[in-house]
Amino acid sequence: MTTLASKPLKCPVCSRQFESQLVLSYSVAEKDSDFCPRYLGANPLPSFLHVCPGCGFVGYEADYRAVYGPERIESIKRVLAGLTWSEGQKLGGPERYRRAALIGMYSGKKSAQIADLYLQATWCSRMDGEPEEEEKGARKKAVKYFELALAAEEFSEADIPVVHYLLGELYRRLGEGAKAREHFQRLDQFEQVDAWLLEWRNKQARLC
Ligand SMILES: [Zn+2]
Numbered sequence: 001m002t003t004l005a006s007k008p009l010k011c012p013v014c015s016r017q018f019e020s021q022l023v024l025s026y027s028v029a030e031k032d033s034d035f036c037p038r039y040l041g042a043n044p045l046p047s048f049l050h051v052c053p054g055c056g057f058v059g060y061e062a063d064y065r066a067v068y069g070p071e072r073i074e075s076i077k078r079v080l081a082g083l084t085w086s087e088g089q090k091l092g093g094p095e096r097y098r099r100a101a102l103i104g105m106y107s108g109k110k111s112a113q114i115a116d117l118y119l120q121a122t123w124c125s126r127m128d129g130e131p132e133e134e135e136k137g138a139r140k141k142a143v144k145y146f147e148l149a150l151a152a153e154e155f156s157e158a159d160i161p162v163v164h165y166l167l168g169e170l171y172r173r174l175g176e177g178a179k180a181r182e183h184f185q186r187l188d189q190f191e192q193v194d195a196w197l198l199e200w201r202n203k204q205a206r207l208c
Helices: 061-065 070-081 093-107 111-128 132-151 157-173 177-189 195-205
Strands: 003-010 017-025 028-031 037-039
Touching: 003 061, 070 093, 093 111, 093 132, 111 132, 132 157, 157 177, 157 195, 177 195
Parallel strands: none
Antiparallel strands: 003 017, 028 037
16 A cells, blocks of 8 residues: 655745655565566655646655755756746656656766666656657666766665666666676676576576
């Protein structure tokens, strides 16, 4: 069951105060090969992101508590100005994640966080049955930012094998077999890899 509760928030960009919904609980039955959760109740992903009705800022609850300097605020305002917005506009899950990823580039989020937002955009896109091109576009961006995050050494040692598995699977889904195999093979370079991860890797590597 997915349960929500009302939460007052104040926009860090335009100072608008509004009521949003916080996710209190949810249950996951299993996960797809790209870690997309299959929820037992309603998809809670859209509710993890809050949309300011005044300016269209989208972020996690923690982003609403963040204190941005004046230059950061100006930079976020510039990206918002480039996106269309009308007072109180409703945004679906995939739109929320794509918009949050774009805003994240200007609000100082790390590449790993932006990659994660684009990955979740692909999940929401699939759950909402959007045209495949939308999902593919977000997946390409997720891959780009996961690669940047790896290059910038943003992940802890323990997380790197999972990131290589995920990159392998995302490239495989994009039809880029050579790159998929390259990342899947990288798992063999680590001494400690969880058994389930190797199992998933072996299964997905056979498909590309
Ligand atoms: Zn706002």
